[in-house]
Amino acid sequence: MKRWLTEGLVLIIAAVVAFPLFWMVLSAFKPEDEIISADPVPWTTRPTLDSFTRALTVANFGRYFMNSIIVALIVVALSILISFLAATALTRFRFRSRTTLLIMLLVVQMVPVEALTVPLFFLMRSVGDSVPVFGLNHLGSLVLVHLAFSLPFAIWMLRGFVAAVPVELEEAATLDGASRFRFLWQVLFPLVAPGLVATSVLSFIHAWNDFLFAKTFIISAVENQTLPLALQVFVKPDQNDWGAIMAGSTLMTIPVLIFFVLVQRRLVSGLAGAVKG
Amino acid sequence: MTAKGQGRTAFAYLAPALLVLGGLLAYPIYQLVLISLYDYGQEQVSGGAPLEFLGLGNYQNLLGNQQFWGVLGQTVAFAAVCVVGTLLVGAFLAILATRVRTWVRMTLFLAALGAWSTPAVAGSTIWLFLFDANFGFVNEVLGIQGFSWTFDKWTAFGLVAAQVIWCSFPFVMVTLFAGIKAIPGEVLEAAALDGASAFRTAWSVTLPLLKPIILVVTIQSIIWDFKVFTQIYVMTNGGGIAGRNLVLNVYAYQQAFAASEYGLGAAIGVVMTVLLLGITMFYLRALRRSGEVL
Numbered sequence: 001m002k003r004w005l006t007e008g009l010v011l012i013i014a015a016v017v018a019f020p021l022f023w024m025v026l027s028a029f030k031p032e033d034e035i036i037s038a039d040p041v042p043w044t045t046r047p048t049l050d051s052f053t054r055a056l057t058v059a060n061f062g063r064y065f066m067n068s069i070i071v072a073l074i075v076v077a078l079s080i081l082i083s084f085l086a087a088t089a090l091t092r093f094r095f096r097s098r099t100t101l102l103i104m105l106l107v108v109q110m111v112p113v114e115a116l117t118v119p120l121f122f123l124m125r126s127v128g129d130s131v132p133v134f135g136l137n138h139l140g141s142l143v144l145v146h147l148a149f150s151l152p153f154a155i156w157m158l159r160g161f162v163a164a165v166p167v168e169l170e171e172a173a174t175l176d177g178a179s180r181f182r183f184l185w186q187v188l189f190p191l192v193a194p195g196l197v198a199t200s201v202l203s204f205i206h207a208w209n210d211f212l213f214a215k216t217f218i219i220s221a222v223e224n225q226t227l228p229l230a231l232q233v234f235v236k237p238d239q240n241d242w243g244a245i246m247a248g249s250t251l252m253t254i255p256v257l258i259f260f261v262l263v264q265r266r267l268v269s270g271l272a273g274a275v276k277g
Numbered sequence: 278m279t280a281k282g283q284g285r286t287a288f289a290y291l292a293p294a295l296l297v298l299g300g301l302l303a304y305p306i307y308q309l310v311l312i313s314l315y316d317y318g319q320e321q322v323s324g325g326a327p328l329e330f331l332g333l334g335n336y337q338n339l340l341g342n343q344q345f346w347g348v349l350g351q352t353v354a355f356a357a358v359c360v361v362g363t364l365l366v367g368a369f370l371a372i373l374a375t376r377v378r379t380w381v382r383m384t385l386f387l388a389a390l391g392a393w394s395t396p397a398v399a400g401s402t403i404w405l406f407l408f409d410a411n412f413g414f415v416n417e418v419l420g421i422q423g424f425s426w427t428f429d430k431w432t433a434f435g436l437v438a439a440q441v442i443w444c445s446f447p448f449v450m451v452t453l454f455a456g457i458k459a460i461p462g463e464v465l466e467a468a469a470l471d472g473a474s475a476f477r478t479a480w481s482v483t484l485p486l487l488k489p490i491i492l493v494v495t496i497q498s499i500i501w502d503f504k505v506f507t508q509i510y511v512m513t514n515g516g517g518i519a520g521r522n523l524v525l526n527v528y529a530y531q532q533a534f535a536a537s538e539y540g541l542g543a544a545i546g547v548v549m550t551v552l553l554l555g556i557t558m559f560y561l562r563a564l565r566r567s568g569e570v571l
Contacts, residue, residue, distance in 0.1 A: 007381045010373050017443070018388035021395065023414060024403045038422060040414045082293045089290035093283045101291075103561075108302055110557035112504045114526045115546030118533045119308035120301070148301030151294055180286075209396040211507045216534065228398035232511060235402060242406050249399035260394040261387075 024253070027246035028052065035243045051243035052251075061248055063223065064230040068252075071139050071226060072207040075146045076200045079154050083199065084189065086151075087158035092170075109152045113145075117216050120145055124217055137221035145213050150203035161195030162188065201263050205256055227252045309550070313543035322539065335544035344520070345528075345545075352503065352524040355434060359502035362442040364495060367449025374454050389447035397444070397507035404440045405512055427513060430521045437512050437522070441505055449494045456490040457483065492563040499556055504549070506530070525549050 022042075027035055029047040034040070055061045090098060121136070124144075128135015134144055165188060173183045211228040218224050225233075231252060234245045288295075313335055320326035339345045370389075374382045395403070408415050410425040427433045460483060468478045506526040513522040516531060523531070525545060533542025 003376065003378075006373060007377045010370075010377050010381050010385050013370065013373075014385040014388040017385075017392050020400070020403045020407060020443070021391045023407055024399070027406065036412055038411065038417075040412060040417050042414065082297065085290040086294035089287040093287035093290075095284035095287050098287075106561065107554070107557060108298065110500060110553055110560065111302070111306060112526070112546075112549055112553050114504050114506050115529065115550050116302075116305045116309060117530060118312055118539050118543045118546060119305035121534075122312075122539075123301075123305060123308070144297075144301055148297050151298060152302075155294060205394070205396075209398070209507075211398050211510070212530070216530075228396060228507075231398050231402060235405075235511070240406075240409075242409070242412060245402055246406065249402055252399045253395050256394045256396060257391060260390055 021253070024246050024249050027242060028250045030243065032243055035246075051247035054241065055244040055247040055251065059230060059234060059244060059248065061227075061230060061251060064225050064227050065251060067139060067224060068208055068227040069255075071142045071146065072204045074143050075150060075207040076204050078143075078147050079150050079203045080196055080200060082147075083151055083154035083158055084192065084196065086155045087162045087192075088184065088188065090155065091159050091162045092167075105152050105156055109156065113149050114212055117212065120213070121216055136217050137219060137224060139224055139226075141217045142207070142210070142213060142226065145217075146203070146207040146210060150199075150206055154199040154203060157199050158192060158195050161192040165191050197263055201259055204259065208256060306550075309543050309546050312540055313547050315540050317538075317540035317543070319537040322537070331540065335540045336548075338541065339544055339548070348523045348525060348528045349548075351434075351522075352526075355438060355505070355524055356499065356502040358434075358438050359441045359445070359505070360495065360498045362438065363445045363449055363498050363502070364491075366442060367446040367494070368453055368491075370446070370450045371453035371457060374450070375457055386451070389450060392444050393447035395444060398511055400440060400444050401508050401511035404436065404443075408436055428518070430517065433513050433517055433522050437505075437508050440508055440512065441502060445498065445501060449498065452490060452494050453487065456487050460486050489563070489566065492566075493560075496556060496560045496563060500553060500560070503553060503556075 026042065026044060028051050029049070030044045031046050031048045031050065034044055034046070035051075090102065124134070124136050124141040127141070127144075128138070131140075132138060134140035169187065169191075170183055173187050174180075178187070209228065210226070211232070214226045214229045215232075218226070218229060227248070231245065231248045234241060234248060314330060314332060315321075316329040316331050316334070321328055370385065374385060377385075392400075405427070407413055408426045410416065410423055416422050416424055426436045464482060464486075465478060468482050473481070504526050505524060509516065509522060509524055509527050510530075515535075516523040516527045520528075520531070526549065529542045529545035529549065532538045532545060
């Protein structure tokens with residue numbers, strides 16, 4: 001095939017792939033009468049922020065946006081700390097149950113977390129009896145489950161990065177009088193930062209995108225809903241406010257998109273590092 | 278450091294992870310199995326009615342239930358269509374990407390990155406809007422205003438599958454592209470010098486070298502597509518009219534939280550977990566063969 005033919009085909013495919021996102025942003029800026037017109041057109045001459053205003057005021061999207069951010073950021077912070085320590089233990093130390101732990105780590109990644117909604121629902125219910133913040137209807141319950149779901153992969157992936165740091169470096173640091181604690185946080189931690197970026201992005205996205213657990217845990221506390229759930233509230237069988245839905249979808253997609261574009265190079269090298277492990 | 282000291286420090290480092298994973302993954306898995314053995318309904322949850330041990334009763338109930346078999350079949354077929362579609366689109370585009378200039382490739386990758394990063398709920402609603410019976414752009418272009426894509430069982434499944442492929446092919450494309458790029462140029466040159474045709478090179482040199490990667494993305498796709506929840510739930514409004522678009526995941530959720538049959542929901546969860554762990558065993562072996570060291 002001639003190269004320009006192939007390139008034309010690739011560009012057309014790229015346009016098709018990007019079209020849903022283009023349509024989302026376009027519809028978010030369209031005035032209402034153009035959205036519910038029987039002859040939709042792929043442009044607008046009267047862009048407006050009405051839909052965003054409706055999403056933010058009527059549906060209180062700002063609040064849900066903050067809830068989603070809070071959950072995702074706490075999950076990322078905790079998962080960095082915990083997975084870094086665990087990955088270090090699993091690569092730098094030899095102990096008897098090490099291989100068993102590694103295999104279990106791989107196996108739990110394959111457990112469909114969706115199947116665990118029933119037991120986790122009851123667990124959060126009883127946790128909530130003693131510690132309300134981590135119980136049903138509170139953001140804490142979402143933090144807990146997403147932390148647990150993101151850890152196995154994060155530990156698995158960081159292993160490769162920790163292993164790539166030469167052991168001699170630790171010996172040198174020890175000779176220079178650095179304590180184990182200082183070596184851990186001032187030498188090793190910065191060196192595995194690329195790996196931490198990759199795992200953090202994935203943890204963030206998992207927590208940010210979650211629909212099932214938000215739906216299961218946040219039953220009656222409307223003020224504690226997260227974005228995916230709030231967006232779902234808009235969708236009604238007959239009378240959809242598509243403008244506000246598309247504005248909400250745009251608000252929900254943009255942080256992830258920015259995140260992805262910013263770290264895509266590191267993400268790819270991070271994933272490659274994990275595979276090489 | 279002594280061996281014992283190493284072990285002690287290691288466990289100190291591992292303690293937070295073990296605590297979280299034990300409490301929020303291992304314990305719930307145990308609970309899942311336990312709940313699936315009981316008659317666990319609304320009276321037991323809120324009314325404090327005594328639990329009745331059923332043994333394998335919930336499973337017997339499932340296996341004798343026509344709907345369960347229907348849903349299981351649908352889940353497998355839906356996952357199969359999604360996996361095959363994802364792999365074909367991903368592989369085709371990965372190959373095309375090696376034959377174009379950088380700026381064209383970057384355009385494609387950027388578009389794919391957008392699809393990849395769109396949250397499932399947002400992606401589902403966008404597709405619903407694009408394919409809306411009255412205000413959707415697709416019906417306008419095709420000239421079939423008023424046609425509902427989500428009403429008929431098969432068009433609804435098709436629409437969801439298309440959405441799933443849209444957001445999951447980028448992973449396959451990027452991974453395969455990286456795999457193709459990692460093949461040393463000398464190998465391909467040697468094949469060309471030996472007089473191998475382009476097709477022969479692709480079939481006998483590139484494909485065998487890519488086999489480990491293809492295996493990994495295939496199994497990864499199977500695992501993902503087998504447990505699609507959000508797209509089905511959002512796009513078919515909880516499993517379609519009279520539950521005809523249900524897949525196992527949504528079925529378990531509906532049994533547990535809509536019908537308050539928590540025991541039955543848990544049993545479906547166990548069935549799903551066992552099926553996926555079976556696939557995982559293959560995954561482990563595939564990983565080991567591709568050189569991953571435990």
